[in-house]
Amino acid sequence: MGNIINTDMNLKRVATRVAYGNALADFGEKYNFFVLDADLSGSTQTAIFGKKYPDRFINCGIAEGNMISVAAGIAASGVTAFASSFAMFACGRAFEQIRNSVAYPRLNVKICASHAGVTVGEDGATHQFCEDIALMRSVPNMVVVNPADATEAYFAIEAILNYDGPVYMRLGRFAVPVMFDKSNYTFELGKGVVLADGNDVAIFASGIMNSPALEAREILAAEGIDAAVINIHTLKPIDKEIIIKYAEKTKRIVTAEEHSVIGGLGSAVAEITSEFCPTKMARVGIEDTFGTSGKAEHLLDYFNLNAAGIVKKVKSIL
Amino acid sequence: MEREKLLCLDEAAAKIRLLSLEAVFNAESGHPGGSLSIAEIIAYLYFEKMNVDPKNPQKSDRDRLVLSKGHTCPALYSALAIKGFFPEEEIKTFRQLGSRLQGHPDMNKLPGVDMTTGSLGQGISAACGMALKALKSGYNYKVFAIIGDGESQEGQVWEAAMFAAHYKLKNLIAFLDFNHLQIDGDVRDVMNPTPLDEKFAAFGWFVQVIDGHNLEEIDKAVNAAYSSEKPSIIICNTVKGKGVSFMENKADWHGKAPKKDENEIAVAELEAAYKRAMEVRKNG
Numbered sequence: 001m002g003n004i005i006n007t008d009m010n011l012k013r014v015a016t017r018v019a020y021g022n023a024l025a026d027f028g029e030k031y032n033f034f035v036l037d038a039d040l041s042g043s044t045q046t047a048i049f050g051k052k053y054p055d056r057f058i059n060c061g062i063a064e065g066n067m068i069s070v071a072a073g074i075a076a077s078g079v080t081a082f083a084s085s086f087a088m089f090a091c092g093r094a095f096e097q098i099r100n101s102v103a104y105p106r107l108n109v110k111i112c113a114s115h116a117g118v119t120v121g122e123d124g125a126t127h128q129f130c131e132d133i134a135l136m137r138s139v140p141n142m143v144v145v146n147p148a149d150a151t152e153a154y155f156a157i158e159a160i161l162n163y164d165g166p167v168y169m170r171l172g173r174f175a176v177p178v179m180f181d182k183s184n185y186t187f188e189l190g191k192g193v194v195l196a197d198g199n200d201v202a203i204f205a206s207g208i209m210n211s212p213a214l215e216a217r218e219i220l221a222a223e224g225i226d227a228a229v230i231n232i233h234t235l236k237p238i239d240k241e242i243i244i245k246y247a248e249k250t251k252r253i254v255t256a257e258e259h260s261v262i263g264g265l266g267s268a269v270a271e272i273t274s275e276f277c278p279t280k281m282a283r284v285g286i287e288d289t290f291g292t293s294g295k296a297e298h299l300l301d302y303f304n305l306n307a308a309g310i311v312k313k314v315k316s317i318l
Numbered sequence: 319m320e321r322e323k324l325l326c327l328d329e330a331a332a333k334i335r336l337l338s339l340e341a342v343f344n345a346e347s348g349h350p351g352g353s354l355s356i357a358e359i360i361a362y363l364y365f366e367k368m369n370v371d372p373k374n375p376q377k378s379d380r381d382r383l384v385l386s387k388g389h390t391c392p393a394l395y396s397a398l399a400i401k402g403f404f405p406e407e408e409i410k411t412f413r414q415l416g417s418r419l420q421g422h423p424d425m426n427k428l429p430g431v432d433m434t435t436g437s438l439g440q441g442i443s444a445a446c447g448m449a450l451k452a453l454k455s456g457y458n459y460k461v462f463a464i465i466g467d468g469e470s471q472e473g474q475v476w477e478a479a480m481f482a483a484h485y486k487l488k489n490l491i492a493f494l495d496f497n498h499l500q501i502d503g504d505v506r507d508v509m510n511p512t513p514l515d516e517k518f519a520a521f522g523w524f525v526q527v528i529d530g531h532n533l534e535e536i537d538k539a540v541n542a543a544y545s546s547e548k549p550s551i552i553i554c555n556t557v558k559g560k561g562v563s564f565m566e567n568k569a570d571w572h573g574k575a576p577k578k579d580e581n582e583i584a585v586a587e588l589e590a591a592y593k594r595a596m597e598v599r600k601n602g
Contacts, residue, residue, distance in 0.1 A: 034451070055454060058485075066477035069440045073447020076425065076433055078378065079455075081447070097440055097474075105425050105434035 004181040005195060005214070013175035016208075017114040019150035020171050021045025023157035024082065028053045031161050033080040036071050038064045043173070044084040044114045064089045068097035068111070075107035080161065083109060087116035087170060088129040095135055102166045103141045110160050112169045117258035118286065118303055119174035119208065119296040128291030133206075134263020136168040137236050143189065144235040146170040146257075146265075148210035151180035152233055155187035163189060172258075174296040176208045192239035198228035201314050202246035202253050206232045206265040209256035209284070212300075215307035220314060227314065238268050240276075247273045253281040254313045258305055261285035282313040319537045323366065325599035327533045330400065331361035332592040335561045337396035337409050339588055343581045345413035348421070351571040352390040355497040355530070355556040356464060362536045363462055364397040372402040375429040381459045382432040382448050386441025387466035387495065388422040389573070394431070395419050403430035439472030441465070442492060446481050449490040449549075460544075463492040468500030470511040476521070482549035483522030490549040491540060495530065497558035499569040518551045530554025561588055 024035055025048045036058045041047035050057035060067035064085050071081035084090060090113040091098065102109045118128045136144045145160065145167060147153035153171060160167045195210065196217055205213035210231050217227045228246055232238065247253055253273065255266040266283035273279040286303055300306050334357045342348035368381040385394050392412065399406045404418065411417035418427045422436025435441040445463035452459055469475060482490050494514060502508045519525045524546040528535040543550035559565025562584040576584050
């Protein structure tokens with residue numbers, strides 16, 4: 001709360017993975033941790049840390065399962081380990097290593113997976129992982145974070161460094177608007193953040209869908225619809241209170257995520273509302289389908305992951 | 319190795335076998351075959367080589383063991399109990415609801431367990447992580463791992479093999495329990511992983527092949543591994559179900575508990591072996 005939202009979002013666009021790379025390099029002095037990568041350190045941006053702290057950087061080659069279990073071994077020896085690759089491989093391919101070597105023993109491994117969602121772009125469906133949050137949310141002991149912009153990603157890294165236990169953090173390839181001002185930003189793990197209040201509908205957004213959610217709010221406002229926008233950066237543990245509060249206040253909910261509508265934010269919110277405060281809702285996300293090649297910005301439009309898509313869903317439940 | 323020490327280890331191995339069988343029989347489930355085949359390796363590690371302290375199980379400079387073939391934890395639990403990490407009576411709770419002795423090792427539940435394992439292929443990678451961390455932090459401790467021959471069919475074992483050689487993990491010493499059998503039969507019939515020695519050598523490891531039930535050979539191999547600049551693999555030719563006549567070399571005894579009448583025979587054989595070992599030690 002109290003975080004300043006940049007008014008002109010077109011001014012600056014930065015990918016969350018870039019913030020991650022910078023954060024690792026910046027926090028490398030204050031905190032003792034290892035960083036592991038699987039031959040994608042240039043893409044995941046862990047190379048920045050690797051250059052600055054070569055002794056604590058471990059390239060594991062293209063062997064993600066081994067990387068996750070090695071990270072577990074390092075953490076079991078008392079030091080935090082970050083492990084990065086594309087979400088598809090860090091989380092998808094190595095799911096079982098995450099479950100059994102990391103989450104079950106509750107080790108201090110932070111899986112920071114970049115290139116998540118369809119905004120990987122041209123690489124296409126094999127690399128566009130839209131099921132990661134569903135998988136990670138289902139694993140006991142796992143904390144799941146999906147930052148909205150570069151500022152949030154940067155501060156989230158320090159937050160998870162100070163959190164004792166396994167974390168999955170979703171990062172993107174695509175440069176997205178820097179919404180938050182670094183000078184006064186604070187990040188609280190597990191807390192939903194009201195970006196804009198409203199009475200007619202609550203838009204819960206996660207990750208890069210926060211900025212289109214704010215755009216959608218403007219469009220709706222022009223038509224006399226008063227929408228609240230709430231940033232859910234922590235998918236697990238999710239901020240149950242804020243979801244119930246806004247469900248009761250606005251009686252209508254729309255979720256927005258660059259992820260399958262199965263198992264992600266939409267599901268997480270529905271799990272809470274259906275049990276505690278049944279609320280009319282609609283979900284913006286990938287509709288149980290695979291991605292396809294294209295430029296990231298074109299893909300967001302193609303899959304209706306934009307302001308217009310959110311507006312449409314809002315109107316469908318008014 | 320001194321004869322006195324050797325006889326002590328023989329006795330410890332015999333007791334590990336007896337307790338392992340007791341654990342599996344009481345649980346009415348578990349993996350006796352591979353527990354019995356690693357008894358000497360486990361006895362050697364916990365009663366001769368490893369720097370561990372039951373009063374301070376988490377001490378940072380301790381040697382570690384990752385039982386990558388986690389299903390054979392009855393042998394590990396038996397050694398930890400004899401060593402004093404927890405009361406021996408607790409062996410009876412193995413696999414029961416509420417027990418610290420889980421079906422596969424849980425580092426957070428049971429003192430002395432260095433890594434949670436059970437899903438094959440992952441333990442050897444975790445051991446690599448521990449070994450690398452030790453080298454980078456200036457610790458001199460050793461990281462031991464025990465993997466199975468069937469387990470070597472997991473691709474992750476070879477990812478770890480590449481990793482260990484690449485990062486020159488000379489403080490990593492792995493044993494491969496080559497008992498030739500996995501659930502579905504002979505490893506060479508199910509999915510032939512051999513020649514394991516040549517494969518590990520090609521991956522850049524220091525390879526030794528020994529009789530895994532011969533404590534002097536284990537001792538010699540481990541000491542040679544200590545002076546290697548490469549990660550070490552000690553391929554141990556073993557007998558699955560070793561010590562129980564009707565279990566020996568039978569894949570069927572990979573993962574089931576003996577029935578009451580079978581257990582009586584097995585206990586009689588293992589008890590006799592244990593008593594013999596004790597007497598031999600006492601008589602020098």
